[in-house]
Amino acid sequence: MVWSTDNPTQARLDGFADRYLARPDVDWGRMFGTIGLRVRGKVFAVAVHTGGLMVKIPGARADERIAAGEVTRMVMRGREMREWVVVPLDAPDALWESLLEEAYAYLDEITPA
Secondary structure, X not given: OOOOOOOHHHHHHHHHHHHHHOOOOEEEEEEOOEEEEEEOOEEEEEEOOOOOEEEEOOHHHHHHXXXXXXXXXXXXXXXXXXXXXXXXXXXXXXXXXXXXXXXXXXXXXXXXX
16 A cells, blocks of 8 residues: 655655555554554554664664664654664665565564564
């Protein structure tokens, strides 16, 4: 289900969504004024308005992925978000897939049933 045909990032996220939406407790939800994938009510991936996929991963993994040059840390209101990183819209599918899976696994683990 494409939520916004004029947002290429949302359309790209939509292309990856079915494999997550088929899992228990996963659906679409709002966060930061846009739509993201969530597990048991907690968003793990969202298309950002400025382009790119924002995902929530453990802080140490965020640091590793930033050091590898794969992602940048999300900055909101001048503050770096420790566990939220952004991967560019034009990053390879394999990078989007690995980040989506890592974010899903992390939120699935820390979100109570």
